[in-house]
Amino acid sequence: MALGLTAGCKSAEETEQAESTPASPAVQPELASPSASVRTIQLYQGDDExxxxxxxxxxxxxxTLEFDLLTEEGRPLSIYFQHADRTWRRDLSPGQTLESFQDDRLVDYRPSRGTKVSYVHYQYRFPNDDIRFRISGNYVLRVTERGRRDSVLFEQPFFVTEAEGGLQLDAEGLPVPGQRQPSLRPRARFAPPSAIRGDPFGHAVCFVRNGRLADTRCEDRPLLARQPNLEFELGRDRAYAPATAEYGLDLSTLRSTAQIARVERTPSPIRVFLDPDYARFTEASRGPSLNGQTVVRSALSAQADPSITAEYVETTFAFVPSGETPYRRPLTVAGSFSGMDPARGIQMDWNERRGRYEGRVLLKQGRHQYFYSTSDPSLAQEVRRTQPRRASTYTAFVYYRDAQYNTDRLLRVGGLRP
Structure with a gap:
């Protein structure tokens, strides 16, 4: 979930959805673009990557926050925290949202060991004795050069919940003409905490699929038939089309596999060439779902301290469109390495001789999710005709608009995997 997010290319499924969905305001973080020296940003709960x-x-x-800087020597850095409402508009000051200090230092860093590409690995855990939150909601952390708030290395979104109220989730399949699999409409039933049961219209629910914050869909008009419980469901025209354009990549073993065509170990960085992915085939569903996250430690558990011993490899992706004919619009490859945001993906080049797109991304050893993205509707049409539904994870965020602070509190978060 990283994002210097502005409008960009849509993925196949997003393009398909846009063909029949009225335009609505984007609900996504707008973050500073990361420095070129920053790689493999991970932000996750506890030890579960x-x-x-x-x-x-x-x-x-x-x-837990982890990231690498492609540099020979490390240095202390600073971290700041900013509250945002449910639309990611930054609002309250740190003095209103933090109980203790308003920033912290990053001093836990170590250089890589025995790797062809040198880097420094940073780790930071919060909340802690110096950083404690007094208000729930959406937040953005900012990592900067030490003591220089505007010298930004990267920003990353996260969530602080009150874990209040009762939440039940389910989903409804909606047949769509010309689509092989039905679209899916997630639904939420929420029992508000007793202190705010008298204000049903102050609540809203936002749904996220597979960790793609750039495709957050919200509903702020609850169904009131079962008060005091509230029900939320997306409109039929905003249901999620089948998520088929996502692939899993396992770089834990740098050798030829069913997915890796060949490995060149002599250059620095090591080069990995993947077998091509095909628009017309159904293997797009291969690989485990990682909920939009990159996994390093658990993917390389056999290594001693993989956070500093994993290699960085130049990974070449290949994609073959139907008929080996290029699209009318640019094609990018994006994934967990770009915050699941197509606008931050790598644009691929058309190889006329091979009849396919190719693109290179510097990736750390581990497991990644990725997908291909273009605003040309022909890819979405091909996916709709041929590829099966991929199992997806849906996350629901329940908000309440608090008049005292004029912002959205985050009451509860729940997950669903239909």
Whole structure:
């Protein structure tokens, strides 16, 4: 979930959805673009690298931030925190949202060991003795050069929930003409905490699929038939089309596999060439779902301290469109390495001789999710005709508009995997 997010290319499924969905305001973080020296940003709950960055004000596991700087020597850095409403508009000051200090230092860093590409690995856990949150909601962390708030290295979104109220989730399949699989409409039933049961219209629910914050869909008009419980469901025209354009990539073993065509170990960085992916075939569903996260430690558990011993490899992706004919619009490859945001993906080049697109991305050893993205509707049409539904994870965020602070509190977060 990283994002210097502005409008960009849509993925196949997003393009398909846009063909029949009225335009609506984007609900996504707008973050500073990361420095070119920053790689493999991970932000997750506790020790679970696949979890979304959600922590509770009531205790439990905090959040773990990990990232690398492509440099020979490390240095202390600074971290700041900014509250935002549910549309990611930054609002309250740190003095209103933090109980203790308003920033912290990043001093836990170590250089890589025995790798062809040198880097420095940073780790930071919060909340802690110096950083404690007094208000729930959406947040953005900012990592900068030490003591220089505007010298930004990257920004990353996360969530602080109150874990209040009762939440039940389910989903409804909606047949769509010309689409092989039905679209899916997630639904939420929420029992508000007793203190705010008298204000049903102050609530809203936002749904996220597979960790793609750039495709957040919200509903702020609850169904009131079962008060005091509230029901939320997306309109039929905003249901999620089948998620088929996502692939799993396992770089834990740098050797030829069913997915890796060949490995060149002599150059620095090591070069990995993937077998091509095909628009007309159904293997797009291969690989485990990582909920939009990059996994390093658990993917390389056989290594001693993989956070500093994993290699960075130049990974060449290849994609063959139907008929080996290029699209009318640019094609990008994006994924967990770009915050699941197509606008931050790598544009691929057309190889006329091979009849395919190719693009190179510097990736750390581990497991990644990725997908191909273009605003040309022909890719979405091909996916709709041929590829099966991929199992997806839906996350629901329940908000309440608090008049005292004029912002959205985050009451509860829940997950559903139909």
């Amino acid at each position: 696949q979890s979304l960055p959600v922590t509770s004000m009531t205790g439990g596991d905090g959040l």
